[in-house]
Amino acid sequence: xxxxPTESRPPGNNAPERPKRxxxxxxxxxxxxxxxxxxxxxRQRTPAPAPAAVPLVAAAPTPVPDAVMADFTxxxxxxxxxxxxxxxxxxxxxxxxxxSTGKPVVLYIGSLYCPYCAAARWSVIAALSRFxxxxxxxxxxxxxxxxxxxTPTFSFYGGTYTSQYLELQSVELEGAEPIGGRYPTLETPTxxxxxxxxxxxxxxxxxxxxxxxxPFMLIGGRYMWSGAPFNPGLLAGQTQADLxxxxxxxxxxxxxxxxxxxxxxTAAICAVTGHQPAAVCSSPAVAQAxxxxxxxxx
Amino acid sequence: xxxxxxxxxxxTLTVAGLLIAGYLTLLHYDTDVPxxxxxxxxxxxxxxxxxxxxxxxxxxxxxWGLAWFxxxxxxxxxxxxxxxxxxxxxxRAAGFGWVLAGTANVLWLVYQELxxxxxxxxxxxxxxxxxxxxxxxxxxxxxxxxxxxxx
Numbered sequence: 155x156x157x158x159p160t161e162s163r164p165p166g167n168n169a170p171e172r173p174k175r176x177x178x179x180x181x182x183x184x185x186x187x188x189x190x191x192x193x194x195x196x197r198q199r200t201p202a203p204a205p206a207a208v209p210l211v212a213a214a215p216t217p218v219p220d221a222v223m224a225d226f227t228x229x230x231x232x233x234x235x236x237x238x239x240x241x242x243x244x245x246x247x248x249x250x251x252x253x254s255t256g257k258p259v260v261l262y263i264g265s266l267y268c269p270y271c272a273a274a275r276w277s278v279i280a281a282l283s284r285f286x287x288x289x290x291x292x293x294x295x296x297x298x299x300x301x302x303x304x305t306p307t308f309s310f311y312g313g314t315y316t317s318q319y320l321e322l323q324s325v326e327l328e329g330a331e332p333i334g335g336r337y338p339t340l341e342t343p344t345x346x347x348x349x350x351x352x353x354x355x356x357x358x359x360x361x362x363x364x365x366x367x368x369p370f371m372l373i374g375g376r377y378m379w380s381g382a383p384f385n386p387g388l389l390a391g392q393t394q395a396d397l398x399x400x401x402x403x404x405x406x407x408x409x410x411x412x413x414x415x416x417x418x419x420t421a422a423i424c425a426v427t428g429h430q431p432a433a434v435c436s437s438p439a440v441a442q443a444x445x446x447x448x449x450x451x452x
Numbered sequence: 453x454x455x456x457x458x459x460x461x462x463x464t465l466t467v468a469g470l471l472i473a474g475y476l477t478l479l480h481y482d483t484d485v486p487x488x489x490x491x492x493x494x495x496x497x498x499x500x501x502x503x504x505x506x507x508x509x510x511x512x513x514x515x516w517g518l519a520w521f522x523x524x525x526x527x528x529x530x531x532x533x534x535x536x537x538x539x540x541x542x543x544r545a546a547g548f549g550w551v552l553a554g555t556a557n558v559l560w561l562v563y564q565e566l567x568x569x570x571x572x573x574x575x576x577x578x579x580x581x582x583x584x585x586x587x588x589x590x591x592x593x594x595x596x597x598x599x600x601x602x603x
Contacts, residue, residue, distance in 0.1 A: 177591075179591055180587075180588065180591050183555055183584070183587060186559055187559065187562070187584070190559045190562050190563050191562060191566060193563065193567065194562065194563045194565070194566035194567030194568075195566055195567070197567040197568075269502075301498055301499055301502040301503075302502045303502075303503060303504060304504070385480070385481065386502075387480060387502060387506075387507075387512070390504065390507055390510075391504070391507060391510055
């Protein structure tokens with residue numbers, strides 16, 4: 155083109171011809187694309203073979219071995235400090251004190267199918283293991299048909315938690331896999347818990363689009379979380395035992411996310427237990443996080 | 453089209469691929485980044501990007517894509533600096549090998565989307581089109597990159 159600089163052409167009057175094998179390459183790739191799409195669509199249309207027998211009851215859940223639970227209680231102080239709370243999800247201050255006269259209540263509402271709840275439970279267990287003892291937890295995984303499929307986690311359903319400092323009220327609303335197109339109901343919130351969800355899991359504390367979301371957590375009637383504390387994708391493709399084994403040293407991105415959010419939950423609990431126990435609440439990462447807790451209603 | 457034109461197009465496409473792969477990588481690591489994509493019955497980015505197929509060797513496919521386009525950009529840059537008809541054989545081979553590897557991966561991902569997940573992701577499809585376009589450019593421009601033998 156006149157006036158525009160162009161690179162010099164190879165000598166010769168005609169542009170060099172493309173070797174035939176190059177044309178064949180494009181044809182082969184085009185055929186491969188068509189074949190891939192056809193094969194994939196055909197596979198999608200072919201119904202999966204029906205299972206030999208549909209169990210009338212779900213298989214018994216697998217209890218979490220003591221060795222795995224021990225990983226939550228043997229997290230090194232250095233691991234807690236390294237994780238800090240810089241990358242944790244801060245709670246929303248909802249402004250009212252816990253109306254109960256007993257121990258402060260940690261209210262957790264989730265569902266086993268929910269991948270965001272699956273992620274949250276890791277941090278909840280790590281944090282609450284600093285104040286008391288879990289027993290009867292079982293292995294679980296989020297729905298294989300939802301986003302972040304089969305995120306490894308634990309189930310609070312059927313488990314217990316004892317602590318001299320606080321009370322855990324956990325409600326697992328629905329199961330992990332649909333039966334007849336619906337997730338089975340596991341537990342139902344009490345009217346008092348339902349009232350707290352209605353009051354806090356929406357505007358003005360959250361935007362309208364996030365209203366009613368799970369996981370929902372309320373600590374001491376003051377600090378509220380709704381939604382995933384961290385990306386469940388960090389847990390993908392790993393077993394509970396493998397992930398738990400990374401907690402004592404805090405090694406890896408998943409452990410860092412779990413511990414950072416556990417520190418954040420710990421700080422909120424310390425704020426409502428009168429900073430008890432001191433050994434937990436006076437650790438530098440927690441003490442700093444307590445100071446940074448929000449204190450204004452949005 | 454002239455070789456310079458092909459090279460410019462190649463660079464532009466690799467930059468576009470880098471931007472899209474960068475966005476998908478950000479989406480993976482930062483939940484505050486909004487997902488601008490349909491969530492419908494067939495085009496559903498969230499379902500594709502959070503599926504098991506969105507990971508390769510435990511690393512998000514978006515990260516692999518970012519790395520692939522970074523290398524593709526370097527190769528395109530080196531090619532554009534080579535004199536017309538004088539591109540080193542190793543660079544041509546590397547360009548072909550890289551874009552063929554990318555194409556094979558695109559075929560695998562398209563199969564995962566349509567055959568396994570049953571949904572497609574608009575952003576992923578854009579990246580697939582870019583990779584296939586890079587292959588076409590590599591093939592179309594190849595005769596201009598080699599100095600023909602003369603008697």
